[in-house]
Amino acid sequence: MPELETQVRESIARLAAVAPEDIEMEARLETALGFTSMKMVLLVTGLCQTTGVSLTAFTEDDLAAMTTPAAIVGHLARELATEGA
Amino acid sequence: MRHERPPEPNALAPENTLAGLATLDPAEDLQVTFCRPGGISSMSHARLWEEVERVARLFDQMGLRRGDRVGVCLGNRAEWVLIDLACLHLGLVVAGFDPMKFVPSAALMDRYGLRVLVTEEAMPGTMPVTRLHDAPDPAWPLPPWPAYRAGDEVALKFTSGSTGAAKAIAATWGSIGMSLSAVEEMFDHGPGDTLFVFLTLSLLQQRYWVYTALLRGTDLVIATPQTALFALRAAQPSVIMGVPAFFETLKTLIETEADAAGCTPREAAKSATGGRVRYMWTGSAPIRPALLAWLEDVAGLPVFEGYGMNETCIVTKNHPGACRRGSAGRPVRGKEVFVGEDGVIRVRARFPVNTRYAFADPGASARVFRGDTVWTGDLGRIDEDGFLWITGRADDVIVLENGRNIATREIEERALAVPGVSHCTLAGSGRPWLVALVAAAEGADLGAVLAAINADATPDTRVHSALRMTAPPTEANGCLTSQGKPVRKAILDAHSDLIEAAYSKENDHARA
Numbered sequence: 001m002p003e004l005e006t007q008v009r010e011s012i013a014r015l016a017a018v019a020p021e022d023i024e025m026e027a028r029l030e031t032a033l034g035f036t037s038m039k040m041v042l043l044v045t046g047l048c049q050t051t052g053v054s055l056t057a058f059t060e061d062d063l064a065a066m067t068t069p070a071a072i073v074g075h076l077a078r079e080l081a082t083e084g085a
Numbered sequence: 086m087r088h089e090r091p092p093e094p095n096a097l098a099p100e101n102t103l104a105g106l107a108t109l110d111p112a113e114d115l116q117v118t119f120c121r122p123g124g125i126s127s128m129s130h131a132r133l134w135e136e137v138e139r140v141a142r143l144f145d146q147m148g149l150r151r152g153d154r155v156g157v158c159l160g161n162r163a164e165w166v167l168i169d170l171a172c173l174h175l176g177l178v179v180a181g182f183d184p185m186k187f188v189p190s191a192a193l194m195d196r197y198g199l200r201v202l203v204t205e206e207a208m209p210g211t212m213p214v215t216r217l218h219d220a221p222d223p224a225w226p227l228p229p230w231p232a233y234r235a236g237d238e239v240a241l242k243f244t245s246g247s248t249g250a251a252k253a254i255a256a257t258w259g260s261i262g263m264s265l266s267a268v269e270e271m272f273d274h275g276p277g278d279t280l281f282v283f284l285t286l287s288l289l290q291q292r293y294w295v296y297t298a299l300l301r302g303t304d305l306v307i308a309t310p311q312t313a314l315f316a317l318r319a320a321q322p323s324v325i326m327g328v329p330a331f332f333e334t335l336k337t338l339i340e341t342e343a344d345a346a347g348c349t350p351r352e353a354a355k356s357a358t359g360g361r362v363r364y365m366w367t368g369s370a371p372i373r374p375a376l377l378a379w380l381e382d383v384a385g386l387p388v389f390e391g392y393g394m395n396e397t398c399i400v401t402k403n404h405p406g407a408c409r410r411g412s413a414g415r416p417v418r419g420k421e422v423f424v425g426e427d428g429v430i431r432v433r434a435r436f437p438v439n440t441r442y443a444f445a446d447p448g449a450s451a452r453v454f455r456g457d458t459v460w461t462g463d464l465g466r467i468d469e470d471g472f473l474w475i476t477g478r479a480d481d482v483i484v485l486e487n488g489r490n491i492a493t494r495e496i497e498e499r500a501l502a503v504p505g506v507s508h509c510t511l512a513g514s515g516r517p518w519l520v521a522l523v524a525a526a527e528g529a530d531l532g533a534v535l536a537a538i539n540a541d542a543t544p545d546t547r548v549h550s551a552l553r554m555t556a557p558p559t560e561a562n563g564c565l566t567s568q569g570k571p572v573r574k575a576i577l578d579a580h581s582d583l584i585e586a587a588y589s590k591e592n593d594h595a596r597a
Contacts, residue, residue, distance in 0.1 A: 042334050
């Protein structure tokens with residue numbers, strides 16, 4: 001999980017031009033960092049690529065719920081656990 | 086062996102191109118693939134066509150008859166395509182509702198005169214999408230295709246209205262056929278091509294690519310906005326349909342991957358798009374010249390920009406045979422474009438989309454459809470070689486208190502160059518000076534935004550204040566179209582208090 005959180009922080013930091021350590025895990029990306037829907041797609045697609053999770057493993061509801069860094073970590077972790085099971 | 090190109094639109098007149106579907110010999114070796122959250126599925130053209138005919142029999146058995154309206158409020162999925170083609174088969178009129186914008190209800194059905202509304206979930210009065218999997222009575226015959234005439238209305242398409250209720254225009258059979266035919270003259274899609282679509286199928290022009298795939302014998306991949314970047318890599322498309330907001334995102338993806346892999350943007354672009362792109366299609370909103378240049382010159386991805394609107398369908402298009410970067414291209418066959426002394430672009434069509442709105446505020450049809458001409462409301466010029474250059478929306482011109490006209494587009498684009506800024510909309514109609522509404526990350530420096538906007542400003546174009554939007558424009562809050570285009574009026578309405586405060590000088594935003 002810490003490694004996954006680091007990956008999520010770094011990906012967000014790159015797209016938002018902020019330092020990884022300045023990202024609050026419970027902050028809403030749309031309001032706190034100005035993420036548009038397209039930028040959210042970019043973030044999640046990139047993280048799926050990095051972690052080896054298939055984006056289509058997530059439902060519409062899953063994707064809609066990924067509004068904070070913590071939520072993204074949670075969904076990726078769940079899927080990695082499912083795939084590894 | 087690859088499927089051979091179907092017979093040329095042969096005896097079919099261009100306006101009757103869609104009639105090719107009635108005599109289609111769908112291929113076993115060409116695929117339509119759907120990539121959406123929750124999974125990927127594929128079927129051959131032949132299998133798709135079997136399903137279309139099953140749904141057509143089901144609809145016929147349900148008592149739907151020629152001219153009836155069938156509403157569809159679904160995300161991109163196979164059933165969308167089945168319904169659309171089954172409706173064409175039966176002469177029904179498809180009304181596509183973007184589920185991001187419309188809430189399915191009995192009231193929606195009443196407002197637009199729908200016999201049926203197909204929805205994701207079961208709800209009173211509507212038809213849940215799962216019912217499409219019902220088997221019709223085995224003895225129920227497949228009705229023959231109707232004999233269409235050019236002026237027959239086959240699809241209802243929606244556009245934002247000024248009072249909240251969406252305007253709708255019914256697209257005619259002849260206008261669709263003529264547009265499809267004109268596009269093929271320019272791009273000659275065929276076997277070996279894989280077309281890639283991800284924008285909502287509620288937009289009729291996105292469904293054109295389904296018709297093209299079937300009529301011209303190409304593979305087709307239909308994704309959703311959420312899966313588009315993911316699907317792109319695996320689909321290896323030769324043709325990508327997009328809008329500027331998507332191409333901005335694609336550029337960021339390519340740059341990020343080039344940095345991470347230590348390769349050139351051109352190599353990263355190949356990896357991100359599957360390496361087989363023949364060209365990318367952009368429209369709906371103007372693409373930034375710098376983005377267009379980057380995609381073509383740095384990433385090696387040809388992009389062809391065009392111009393059109395719901396009321397005209399495609400009007401002009403750059404293409405491999407005639408392209409001038411930054412322009413919207415030359416008029417396509419069947420369209421005539423001219424610019425009035427007021428700078429407003431007018432369009433005439435051999436086969437018009439329609440000559441009035443089916444549903445609109447009183448007077449809306451008369452403002453846009455004037456005789457045989459559509460008054461677009463866009464501003465432009467035509468160069469000496471016949472290329473159209475869009476300079477803005479008539480609506481996007483702000484007339485200041487002193488009577489000076491300010492074209493907003495160029496000023497707003499300057500703000501977007503500042504890191505962290507995602508949107509900028511100017512306000513100032515009837516006011517002494519301009520202010521800018523800016524959607525930006527919390528850490529973004531509004532002073533820097535103001536400085537960027539005011540580089541080379543004249544006294545009239547100087548923006549006095551940069552105001553942070555309370556929320557970025559989204560489809561959900563009605564401030565973006567489904568194609569990512571800002572809805573100026575909605576943005577200004579949503580921030581009217583902020584704007585008023587700026588002119589009363591009682592706030593602490595950045596000032597020039």
